Amino acid sequence: MSVETPQAQAPQSPESPVEQPQPSRWGGALREMMASNATVIVFAIVGALLMAAVLIAAANSEVQRTAGYIFARPSDFFSAVWNSVSSAYSSLFRGAVYDPQANTFARQFKPITETLTAATPLIFAGLGLGVGFRSGIFNIGAQGQVILGAVVSAFFGFAFSLPLGLHLLVAVLGGALAGGLWAGIAGFLKARFGANEVIVTIMLNSIAGFLMSYLLTTQAFMRPGSNNPVSQRVYDTAMFPSLMGDNFRLHWGFILALVAAYGVWWLMERSTLGFKFRAVGFNPDAARTAGIKVERMYLYVMLLAGGLAGMGGVSQTLGTEGVLQEGVAGNIGFDAITVALLGRSKPVGIIGAAILFGALRAGSPLMQTASGTPIDIVQVVQALVVLLIAAPPLVRAIFRLPVPVKENAA
Amino acid sequence: GDAPETENTTSPTNDPSATQTTDDAPAVDFLGCMVSDFGGFDDNSFNETSYSGLERAKSELSIQIASAESTDAGQYTTNVDSMVQQGCDLVFNVGFNLADATLTAAQNNTESHFALIDSALSDPETFEPITLDNVKPLLYNTHEAAFLAGYVAAGTTKTGTVATFGGQPYPSVTIFMDGFVDGVAKYNEDKGTDVKVLGWDKEAQSGSMTETFDEIPKGKELTEQFISQGADIIMPVAGPVGEGAMAAAIEHEGVYVIGVDTDAFDKYTQYQDILLTSVLKAMDLSVFDTVRSAKDGMWDPTPYVGTLENGGVGIASYHNLEDAVSAEVREEVENLRAEIIAGNLKVESPSASPVN
């Protein structure tokens, strides 16, 4: 399977010549702003929220009830629609960014930290996938790698007592290594036998899930005296320190994710190894002719990608949750595919996309509970947001935004 | 008619589903909430049954309700927390998976009340059972009821082989299977028969699992395999996947299915002729009762344990298959029930909660 080369479609606006006839300075500036990427993203989110509003309203029982006599008293209907939509979105905002209704200052700002907390594993896993995509490897296996990272880091976290600092280090490295080796299986099979990494990683995802379920039924993982498939709590010495005090769940894993993003940026843009990765990703034939060992690069890329995805699991067990249980990896590995591709496989883009996903995730409980929007509709809203952000031409068409100069050259 | 709108913006009354109450009874100022585990409220199993208890409380006690479904483990904490933020008077958390989240939330919000379904609290460090004044565990000796079902199955099988399978090897699943196996063993012991149970080995705590609660056809395929091994009564403990077992059974003459959690007879109308009985786990009842006491100001954190005695667990009637079960077996089941209630007969399962 070939992945669209991310660089090829990256916007190339900076050097666009300004030979356009300029009606007025302000008109030109406005036009330029409306054509910019940031504007498109804003409009994409607005557009998605508008579309989703229809669903939210339709799912609302009050709206359904008033629709029954819409012709008799349309105002009831419209106010019901307005109520349902505005309460859904205000609660999404309150859950993901800032909650003016909360009673303490810390509580008011907690939502944005929750967003960042939820974004952390996505940044890690997205970075891993991004490295793979840019190196021509379509790794669908982040989910399995996240699971392995979670399993091993949690195990190191509760099975051993080690001094503060060292314990965290060992557990983190253990998790990253486990994710890396798990991905390394696919890398090795691809390098050695030419086995398609898409199949192998899909299969390894399922196998990792079963492996975790199995381990959670063993005495080594379960809590003494309990039969529940929930592991013991990770010792505090192995937990990421909280970033903003005990009232917030945001932990140092987030900072580590940002550091990893910088590291990946440096690796891919500045280092000789990253140069090799990119060369292999764009054109393995030319890379081989230039003396780069392509197969070995596949292995390295998978080890690295798996290590990063494994860190996604680590940040769950050693940062956010503190235990290993079914579903601790959630959907991180699959969401990360979208995060990585939405972020065009570049670290900054991945951080942005991960925060978007984090916000949608952090906002969804309040959206469910405070506005009664079913969780399934919340998922649909998320899907719409992603689709529209990924389709700037559609957004431009809907909102009649100007097309940037470069694009009509195609 | 129109429902009166409360103009209170700080309380969660802008929640339309919460404010919407029956026309004749004004809403009571009590907010009952529930957080599901990752199965969601449509799991055909404990989440769903528990939620129906809350819904009943809404309609019969006129309380307001709110709920949050979790789609994965990462949402337990946030969902419970967001319930607390909503000002819930009582939060039900469904399933052992939410035990940690419940403990943390309860310790941080001592004024809020919680109920934890299917699990007790234990100290995460020392693993000792602990109790909190604001958490009420709701537990079920499901194995007692499953024991009776196993006995019925053993007494009814014509082939001498019965079977059970689970969705995942969780304690809340295997507790059914343990009881079932013991029930059959009891029958064999009493009658000197050799009825065999396929699909679960209680000693080894291992057996047949579909490994999914979603993929219904898997239940059908596994059941066909049991049938080909001679089984004629099957108890699936796999949520929606149980429907697959019924779909397989109905294709074979004389093969029956035993439902779990609630009376399958009411839910699966097209399979009423092959539903032998159901192992009931009345979470709806205990949820409803817990809400009622709490609403009436009689909060009591003592763990509730559903037993045959208090009707928290039980087996359903045989409905259309009354005749398939011999009168003798029916009577013996009643006796066994009495013995268990009286404490003369101990039914055990490693998956039973350590509280009792």
Add this chain to the structure above:
Amino acid sequence: MKLELRGITKRFGNFTANDSIDLVVEPGQVHALLGENGAGKSTLMNVIYGLYDPDGGEILLDDEPVNFAGPGDAMAAGIGMVHQHFMLVPVFTVAENVILGYEPTGKTGIINLKEARRRVKEISDRFGFNIDPDAYIEDLPVGAQQRVEIIKALSRDARILILDEPTAVLTPQETDELIEIMRQLKASGTSIVFITHKLREVKAVADKITVIRRGKIVGSADPTASETELASAMVGRAVNLGVEKALPTLGEVRLAVSDLTLLSDQGVPLLDRVNFEVRSGEILAVAGVQGNGQTELTETILGAHPKANGSIVLDDKELLGRSIRQVLDAGLGFVPEDRSTDGMIAEFTIEENLILDQHDKSPYAKRGGLDLAYIQKTTEQYIEQFDVRTQSSKALGKQLSGGNQQKVVLARELSRPLRLFIASQPTRGLDVGSIEFIHKRIVQERDHGTAVIIVSTELDEVVNLADRIAVMYEGGIIGIVPGDTPRDVLGLMMAGLRYEEAQAQALAHPTEITGDESSDNTLGGAL
């Protein structure tokens, strides 16, 4: 059919590729289009063929204005086109490619393969092509693929045939055959637009010549004009069509290849006991019809076929069994045959392409990181030195024209001290100006004492550059002959004859173009 263009303009963004072009192709005329790389020839043809919408102007067929929504319309109107970059599906058979788009089917939609084969055979026989309808395109040598393209166009009864650089990949014999076909078509009334960079061919077949530069028509010429005149009209300056080179100063034996054998996965020999030596300061040209082992020979020396047998000794060091990395480090400079797949990375910038095989070596890299400032500085030097036409060193490889891409590859490979330099098809598809430059650089490298191997199907190039010529046939070297061996002898050797036989036969039947030792190949000729 008569084709007329009036004021055709085509823009890509702000760039005008065709600027008000007027052109008339009379029925039964062979109209040659000349122009340097990137002049806008292919663009113009794509406009005629309906692939591009023109931004201005109109197209007339037999004096009727036409409007094509797509190539389907153009084909229906009787226009056929052989594209510069083959438009063949590699995993299809010849027959499938030929019928694609107008398949012979019954009501069921099932393809009548017999009819499909018949169509191929009919044209193939008419022009003596010898093409197997059931062969897969990817298995065919490029010359055969070219013929498939022509069959494709002709099988639809094209009245106007556009041939965009059809000879770039053909051997001299094949070119002769193609020119003969063009004559036949012309005789039957087909109009032909013929694009090529090889002036010799233009003179041999064209009735009229139009020269395009930077998207505009800059003039027309008669076939009688000299090649030098045509060349300078194309490029806009005087061009030296020959190669200025002194006698070689031969040094020690640099490269010794002995008994080199390579088997395919099926056990068929791709290289069959190849033996030769190259000395320092010498250019050995390897000639041969494509598919006779030249590619494998260069790739094996590079280290891409570790399973080969025999020995490759460079400076007393055995290369066989070493990795490509090690071979490059031993002092090999390598220009691969296909620059777009093997030579450069289209999505990399010029800077990145220029350090492709040296990126982790000292001046470019420090402690695992790239020294970007240094890389940019050197790249700019090379752009200057090799006259790469680009706006910036940060331009992507794919934004360069073919000639400029080739210059980047050469700049990279020649930018370090070499012991051996191997270049395959170094000037394929390039205009005369670029060829002149590249040849000069290769000779310079030889004069620095490097051993040089040039692989080319272009006999002009072989003859111009070579000190000695090795002719390959069916995986082996059929003879190593002096650099001044006549073209027709080489051509015959490429068909499998030994040197003596070839000499004898060449005397008996001189061929047309290949034998035409054009006199106006003046050294340093200026207008």
Add this chain to the structure above:
Amino acid sequence: MSTATALPTSSKAYEGNVQLPISWRGTITYVIIGLLSILGFGLGSPAGSESRFLLSTSRDAVQIAPLMIPARMTAIILGLAILALAAYAAHNAVNRRKAGVWLPALVGILGILAFLVWSGAGKSESVPIPLLLSQGLVFAVPLAFGAMAGLINERVGVINIAIEGQLLAGAFAAAVVATLAGNAYVALLFAPIAGGLVAVLLALFSIKYRVNQIVVGVVLNVLVVGITSYLFSTVLKDNKATLNTPPGLPRIEIPLLADIPVIGSVLFNQNILVYLMFIGVFLLQFLLFRSRWGLRLRSVGEHPKAADTVGIKVNRTRWINVIVGGAVAGLGGASFTIAAAIGFGKDMTAGKGYIALAAMILGRWNPNGALAAAILFGFAEALRGTLSIIGTPVPTHFLAMLPYLATIFAVAGLVGKVRAPAAEGVPYVK
């Protein structure tokens, strides 16, 4: 490295003394399997124990008595047969010949038989051979349809990650329509429409708006799960009897053929979807390579520009076939519900779309190959059920890994490098 060079046209006999190295990979694998059969399965079975093999199901017209097989001896004989095949493979290798796929297939079958003999050794439960085969087919149905959908799409140049969503939409539509109509066959018309609707979105975003096709696919899956789950919770759950109690597709017994012992009922007493799967696969295989539709479709997926230059409308071809693919997947989705009269359940496809994708690749983008891969997967799945019932010391989670491990083994050991359609995933821009 380019491999453009064609083999020399004349097949000149090669007289050199260099030979290709001998490839021992196959031989070694077979020897290992053979030894495993003898030492592991043969000597691993208790001495004197027997395995009980069922050769007919209760439904079969011809009832064959269960076969009691002396476990140890049978496994050893099977192992020896595998070793003999290994010797044959070695002979081939030395002569640098390649045997067809039948060799690994046969070794695989013999190895699995030895394994089954060992698993059933000394157990009172039996190994139900026809049931295993027939369930393998049933499990394969959605996978095969999904894989066909995937390969129609990818062969036309559009990556279809949304198979999962299309299956789910098909399952949903089939359940509801069959219930409403009281007839499962009617649902066979509507399930493809549901799948096709999902495909319309895929086409719109990936062809028209050129969104990364993988993003679209993944997101569409989320969308379909969300919408069907929402409808399930709000509408279907409370109206199960009227909306979600689909009748099943009856078994259609093909006279005479269905009476063939052992495989008769496996192949010829199934519901129409199983037959449609076979017909669909063979028809698609034929049409893809022999019809105008197939030729154009493949040309667009391999070299869209070349297709464009001969007047084929690239994007229109893509639109049509993306929707056709979606419809095929939708039809396959119907098997989740109406094949067995099962009501729709949330997320009931449980990742089968991704497995279908893997089957497609494993089958090298060929319908026949994809079907074989789907059956392999289905059989492994069915086998898992039997093993869990017979009782093995292997924990159930590891049994559950069986189909996935088998697939990895197949792709690494048997298939190796595969080539995707060249233009897949790349939007066509003139």
